[in-house]
Amino acid sequence: MSAGPPFPRHDCGVRASPTSPRAPSAWNGSKLFEAASPRGWSRHAQRAERTKPSRSACGALAAEGLIDENGDWAAGNTRLWFLGDFTDRGPDGIGVIDLVMQLSAQAAAAGGYCKALMGNHELLLIGAKRFGDTPVNSGAGTASFQAAWLLNGGQRTDMERLQDHHLQWMSRLDAMTEADGYLLVHSDTTAYLEYGDSIEAVNDAVTEALQRSDADECWDLFRKFTKRFAFRDEDAGPVAVRELLDAYGGQRIVHGHSPIPYLLGEVGSEDGEDGGAPSVEGPHVYADDLAIAMDGGVTMAGKLLVVQLPLAG
Numbered sequence: 001m002s003a004g005p006p007f008p009r010h011d012c013g014v015r016a017s018p019t020s021p022r023a024p025s026a027w028n029g030s031k032l033f034e035a036a037s038p039r040g041w042s043r044h045a046q047r048a049e050r051t052k053p054s055r056s057a058c059g060a061l062a063a064e065g066l067i068d069e070n071g072d073w074a075a076g077n078t079r080l081w082f083l084g085d086f087t088d089r090g091p092d093g094i095g096v097i098d099l100v101m102q103l104s105a106q107a108a109a110a111g112g113y114c115k116a117l118m119g120n121h122e123l124l125l126i127g128a129k130r131f132g133d134t135p136v137n138s139g140a141g142t143a144s145f146q147a148a149w150l151l152n153g154g155q156r157t158d159m160e161r162l163q164d165h166h167l168q169w170m171s172r173l174d175a176m177t178e179a180d181g182y183l184l185v186h187s188d189t190t191a192y193l194e195y196g197d198s199i200e201a202v203n204d205a206v207t208e209a210l211q212r213s214d215a216d217e218c219w220d221l222f223r224k225f226t227k228r229f230a231f232r233d234e235d236a237g238p239v240a241v242r243e244l245l246d247a248y249g250g251q252r253i254v255h256g257h258s259p260i261p262y263l264l265g266e267v268g269s270e271d272g273e274d275g276g277a278p279s280v281e282g283p284h285v286y287a288d289d290l291a292i293a294m295d296g297g298v299t300m301a302g303k304l305l306v307v308q309l310p311l312a313g
Contacts, residue, residue: 030077030112032180033066035306036294037083037119037256040090040155042099057096060304061103071099073106073114080107081179083256084119084186089153089299093125094161101169118173118206119186119256123222124149126170126210129162136219145219153299174199175206175225176248182309183250187257188231188293190240191224192248199248228258231287238288245290252290254309259297260284267300283307 038057061067068074082100087093100116107114127145135142176185176192176199185192195205209221231237231253241253260280261267280302284293296305 030079031075032182032309033064033075033078033080033306034182034184034254034294034309035060035080035082036296036304037085037121037298038090038096038304039085039121039298040087040093040096040153040158041298041304042090042092042095057099057304060306064306064308066306067103071102073103073110073112075107075110075112077111078107079112079179080114081177081184082114082116083184083254083294084117084173085121085256085295086116086119087125087158088121088149088155091155091157093155093158094166097166097169115177116173117177117184117186118170118175118225120222120225121152122170122173123210123218123225124152125154125158125162126167127215127218127222128154129159129167130213131215131218134215137216138219138223143219145215145222148222171210172207174203176202178248178250180309181251182292183245183248183253185244185253185255187225187227188229188255188263188291189225189227189257190230190243191227192244194224197247202248229263231255231291232263237286238290241287241290252292254292254294256293256295258293259295259300259302260293261297261300261302262295263293267297280305283311285311 035057041056042058058067058071062069066073066075066078066080080103086096086100090096100114103114104116124145128149131145133144133146135144175195176183178184178199192202196202206221209217230240244253245251259267260283263284263286280296283305285291286293292311294305294307296303298304
C-alpha cells in the first residue's frame with residue numbers, strides 16, 4: 001500500500017506511564033495488545049473528559065505505556081491490534097484514524113506493529129462518502145448509507161475532514177486475523193463464514209467487494225457486519241464460536257462491536273440513554289471461556305479497553 005500524503009501529527013496531550021525503551025526484535029517474545037473501539041474519542045475532546053482519560057484512545061494507550069506524552073509510539077517491538085470502529089458518536093473520528101495511521105508507521109520503524117481491523121462503522125463511513133443518498137436494497141424499505149450513517153452517530157465534522165488517504169486506508173483494512181492463538185474480529189457474528197473458508201479468503205472477499213464499489217453489495221456487507229450477539233446464548237453461543245475457530249483457527253475469539261454493558265443487558269441503548277455510565281473494569285470472557293468481548297462502552301461514558309494477551313489471571 002502506498003504511503004499516501006503525509007498524515008497530520010496527532011497531539012494527544014496526555015502524560016504517558018513511565019516505560020523503558022525496548023530494542024526492536026522479532027515477533028517471537030514480543031507483547032501482544034488489543035484495543036477496542038475508540039468511537040471517535042481520540043483525546044480529551046471536551047473539558048469533562050480530562051477527569052476520565054481512559055475514555056480516549058490517547059489516554060488508554062498512554063496508561064499501558066504504548067505511547068509517550070507526545071502521542072508517539074513508545075513500545076518498541078510490541079504488537080497492537082485495534083478491533084475497528086474508529087468513528088461515529090464521538091467528536092474526533094478522523095483524529096482517531098490519523099493517530100492509528102501515525103502509530104502504524106512509528107511502530108513499524110521501531111520493530112513492532114500497530115494494525116487495525118475493519119469495523120462496521122468504517123464500512124458505513126466509506127458508504128456514506130461514496131454513495132450518499134443513493135437508495136439501497138435494505139430489505140426493510142428504502143434506505144441509504146447517508147441516512148444510516150447519521151442515524152448511527154455520524155459526525156459532519158468527520159465527513160468534512162475525510163480525505164482520500166483516509167478512505168484508501170480504511171478500504172484496505174483486514175476483516176479478521178489470527179495472532180498467538182487468538183482469532184481477532186470486529187463483530188460478534190458468524191457472518192464472516194459467508195465470505196470464505198480461510199482468513200485470507202475472507203479478507204480478499206471484503207476488499208474486492210469494496211473495490212467493486214456497488215452500493216447494494218457494500219450495503220449487504222455493512223448489514224452483515226452489523227449483526228451481533230451470536231456468542232451470547234448459553235447453549236448456541238459456544239457452538240457459534242467453535243464454528244469460527246474450526247474454520248479460521250485459534251483457540252479463542254476476541255471481538256469488539258457489542259459494548260460489554262449492552263451484551264450484559266445493563267443498558268437498553270448503545271448511547272446509554274436508558275441509564276447512567278456503566279461500570280466496566282475489563283474484558284468480558286464468556287461462551288465457555290472461548291470468547292473475549294473488548295468494547296468497554298466508550299459511547300456510554302465507559303472506557304476504551306486496551307489489554308495485553310493472554311489476559312492476566
